[in-house]
Amino acid sequence: MITIYQNDNSVIWFDDEWISDPTPAIFDANYWQSQNRVVGSAKGRGTTWFVQLEGMQVEGIQIDGMQAALRHYRRGGLFGKLVNDHYWFAGWEQTRSAQEFRLLQRLIDAGVNVPRPIAARAVKSGLTYQADLLSERIPNARDLVSILQEKPLPSAMYQKIGQxxxxxxxxxVNHTDLNIHNILIDDQDKVWIIDFDKCRQEASGDWKQSNLNRLKRSFQKELLNKKIHWKDTDFLQIERQG
Structure with missing residues (x-):
């Protein structure tokens, strides 16, 4: 169940099955480092920190054996160099963290394999806000780029991706940045889709084909850049599932 905690200048959305007493500390990488719970990181627009929740007795974390990904929202492109991590505030539910948190939960309810949202935060300062998201890290999973650099995938796996x-x-749900970095396969051959920042629910339209076109371009780009084991005909297995 999604619960909301609010004070004067911030709101935290959290799943009360996972967190009973939310605190700003869980959105601070320094806090996790002080607890010796940081188990890795990944670079993108900023740093995503991977933290271990197992055995946590602090701040109400109740799930054992799980890792989470902590991400601070940052802008990309030229504008992002000027305004790194501040966004125009138009209401708490319009913040990027709240929207991604709720979208992930809707996808889970629809049976789509996506990371479980644990908690999201927005902090307002004047006319702008900053945001963070703590979500499940998919265990024993790799993105398609790293897998295809080593070996080709069988047709059955492309069918599962398409499904x-x-x-x-x-x-x-319109995934506006669907690419092969955002599709994972775990050690049970289960397909996952990640990174739903700026994605949204939309009525049926040509955006579905646009998602597929963008995904195909990302295969073609990585084929040139990193010599992945892939050919255009592989993509037919994905398209046929739609």
């Missing part, structure tokens, strides 16, 4: 995208589209 997962079709489930997302059936839920009317």
């Amino acid at each position: 997962e995208i079709a489930k997302m589209h059936k839920a009317n």
Whole structure:
């Protein structure tokens, strides 16, 4: 169940099955480092910190054996160099952290394999806000780039990728940055879709084909840049599932 905690200048959305007493500390990488719970990181627009929740007795964390990904929202592009991590405030539910948190939960309810949202935060300062998201880290999973650099995928796996995208589209979710970095396969051959920042629910339209076109371009780009084991005909297995 999604619960909301609010004070004067911030709001925290959290799943009360995972967190019973939210605190700003769980959105601070320094806090996790002080607890010796940081187990890795990944670079993108900023740093995503991977933290270990196992055995946590602090701040109400109740899930054992799980890792989470902590991400601070940052802008990209030229404008991002000027305004790194501040966004125009138009209401708490319009913040990027709240929207991604709720969208992930809707996708889970629709049976789509996406990370579980644990907690999201927005902090308002004047006319702008900053935001953070704590979500499940998919265990023992790798993105398609790293897998395809080593070996080709069988047709059956491309069919499973297409089926997962079709489930997302059936839920009317437009993944505006669908690429092969955002599709994972775990050690049980389960397909996951990640990174739903700026994504949204939409009525049926040509955006579904646009998602697929963007995904195909990302395969083609990585084929040139990193010599992945992939060919255009592989993509037919994905398209046929839609």
